[in-house]
Amino acid sequence: MEHAAGSSKTHTLEILDTTLRDGAQGEGLSFSVQDKLAVVHALDELGITWIEAGNPGSNPKDGEFFSQLPKLEQAKFCAFGATRKPRSKCADDPQIKSLLKAETEAVALFGKSWDFHVKNVLRISEEENLAMIFETIEYLKAKGRIVFFDAEHFFDGWKANPDYALNTLQTAHKAGADRIILCDTNGGSFPDQITAGVAAAFSVLGGSGSLGIHAHNDMGLAIAASIAAVEAGCTHVQGTLIGFGERCGNTSLAALIPSLQLKLGYVCLPEERLARISELSRLVAEIANMPLSSSIPYVGSSAFSHKGGMHGDGVLKVNRSFEHIDPMLVGNDRHFLMSEVGGRSAVAERARKIDRSITRDHEAVKVVAEKIKTMEAAGWAFEGADGSFELLVRRELGLYKPLFSILAYRVMSEHPTSEAIACNHAWVKVWVDGQDEVAAAEGNGPVHALDSALRRALKRFFPSLEQVRLTDYKVRVINGGAGSAAKVRVLIESSDGHQSWNTVGVSEDIIDASRIALVDSIEYKLIGAST
């Protein structure tokens, strides 16, 4: 393997994203038609070649989606389906009909390569399976489709009965399949087995075979398997952008592509698009309503985070010392985490954004570092709460005193509701510069009611709050074992249309934790802090 460090980009790879098909089989995932359109546009913006958009034959929602495919900048659509039913004709098969009705440029067709499956799952003869592969591909080719043949369980099949597994590939090739994708469907093959399996496939198909890889992460080796396959000659790579997929997921393209493109000299995406991969990965996670793992390679929020004091020090001296690539190349950021093991260097680095003169040995830096240790032990986390962290530093530097206080509040949740009163309502009394003000509001839930009442009471004094809105609200139970008496951490993201900031609150009482984070959010806006 030659590690070209991006210098000799000669090989172009064709990338197929199956977030909307194989990815949607991941636990906890469910895409609406709107969600799917948003994912499609994100993948197109990233410069992915093929989008496998669903299985029109098995899922009516997917069928509906294919009827409203949008025009894309460059990505092309592919519909997914199976070889025809045993002992039937392609022309009569409703599943094949819906594949054609999807009217995509390409069709990905899966068929069995493992004799064990032919016998025990399909329960048909080996010959009938070959006929199903041949006839379905031939039929779809005659209808003008580009055909990707997904050789399901190829590697398991090749280990168990190499002749039969290779015969299914040859059959697909003879029938005119444009690409043959070798699938490690159960995710149980080691990279060296992938290398050997790809070589075996080339040995029967010859140089005219165009091979692809489809790996699963059941041993944590999907990325290694995909790299092994590419190095063995596969030019088509399937995966899901952020690794969604059944069981342990599919190959994460966001984690794979930067290695292929920045380090191994393959072209997967147009060069200028790679720097958007972090942003678009977060977008897809957002659409899916799944948290993007902070530790996912290259695009995770922690992927370039430095917490250990020595690592933080090292990176401040020379970035390269603890970073394998420049995070800018994938559109990610370097972070120095505020935490007990983060060390004073990290606190000082952040404090300098407020006052350039602050050094590691400033008294306030020591006090803040100590305070963070104590608060983290009590369940706080400032790593995702830059706004609260900045207020903490400012208070310690004497650069801030509160502009308002909450004298009292009352939040009520009632059931049943009457016509006159919503289920949730709140009343708040604030004190601002010698004057008080009360306000009340209703809300969908108790926190929403409290938030609305608080803003209403403060608006008279601070009209700029008019533009502020909550853009995200997260609750984390800290000590889960204590049941409903558990301590909770609330993280709030706010925006005024120009910038956004995050604040945190911790309490055994979700209302109180929300109040703390809301107050920080408003204070941060009012001091005009800019990070």
Add this chain to the structure above:
Amino acid sequence: MEHAAGSSKTHTLEILDTTLRDGAQGEGLSFSVQDKLAVVHALDELGITWIEAGNPGSNPKDGEFFSQLPKLEQAKFCAFGATRKPRSKCADDPQIKSLLKAETEAVALFGKSWDFHVKNVLRISEEENLAMIFETIEYLKAKGRIVFFDAEHFFDGWKANPDYALNTLQTAHKAGADRIILCDTNGGSFPDQITAGVAAAFSVLGGSGSLGIHAHNDMGLAIAASIAAVEAGCTHVQGTLIGFGERCGNTSLAALIPSLQLKLGYVCLPEERLARISELSRLVAEIANMPLSSSIPYVGSSAFSHKGGMHGDGVLKVNRSFEHIDPMLVGNDRHFLMSEVGGRSAVAERARKIDRSITRDHEAVKVVAEKIKTMEAAGWAFEGADGSFELLVRRELGLYKPLFSILAYRVMSEHPTSEAIACNHAWVKVWVDGQDEVAAAEGNGPVHALDSALRRALKRFFPSLEQVRLTDYKVRVINGGAGSAAKVRVLIESSDGHQSWNTVGVSEDIIDASRIALVDSIEYKLIGAST
């Protein structure tokens, strides 16, 4: 590579877990002394050989922890530190003193192998770095310690200046290091580079060298790198049980060990302990207050979950068809997910636990499958809520009518509190079999108050509720973009000391979502359902 499928277990590997040291540098992690003790016992129960328990010289909390190390069944402790400071003596170095004071059987000592770091981070001469390595190891050996030399950035160093990198290993070897661990500190090396680096190390150390591997997951290749190193002759493997660690984390031992032991024929853990790895991984996640990724290989809750209709059907016919190993071998379970793509087979499989006669074509199965689709689109998730799912099926089968109803409730959160009234209190009125009852309770938060009042009101009618307690309470914001008006999903785990069950509620109002899940939890207990 010979894939022995567990038959010829001849090679024994020494495993070192660094969850408490390198793992603790992961974002969002903070261990109390109690937490650390709990992690230590979990690792000991699993049969891990070495526990790297902290860095006594850099972190006073770690120092304190070493003074109270417990007696373990078989695991041994290791303290982590650095080579001596430049231009000083080991005997005068406070960091070396605290390493000795930790009184562990072994010390892991990291030193620089990359000339770039020596020059730019330490800013010393190459000779002084070699002297620091030699003298510190020699000094610790003279004090009777087993010494693991962690060659930091070995692979980067070996790529940049192989002679110097290998010289640091030879120096450590001459000084008497018991193991030399090759670290891919930045996680930027490919498996083939790991293989070549290990071979280079052996070429200068000869057969007497005892080598280890320490990999990071910045390219998603930590597991592949560790396997490559072991296959190249490393006999000591470092990682963190569930992959905690700086940036993208360390090698996850839970994801690695089953492949090594079940598929490649190495012995890492006593044979009978492997089946406890799922349980103990979840325990460590629980102690760390970090969710265990559901998709982590082998031990994640989704690792053997089948959602796609065809996969579910296949596994019901022959388990092996879509599973690379039997989940029992690692103490995990097979799941059939209740969801729109799960298909009626999965619903029927679960419904049969209630009534053996139910088939895939039963009317109730169709209705439940449809209902789940609609509810999932509205934000519900039954995948982690078996109790609510069973109630849904029973209602559809006509096997259940509610035993109680909530006529009214009121929850109040007030600030400031008076001496007489807690911040959160609730009042509930229930209706049971023609009678009503009211009760009130205070709580730490509004949900706790409501939960307490509801149980109090029902206890008169259902004394068995006395044993029920909430063991976990989770809140997930479903459409984060809507701020504090977002919809939330509440998941509750309850236990009566004999069994535990999970229920779910969804609403824009967290109190209401909690009420739904609480009612399901109580109903599930009252019908004496058993799954």
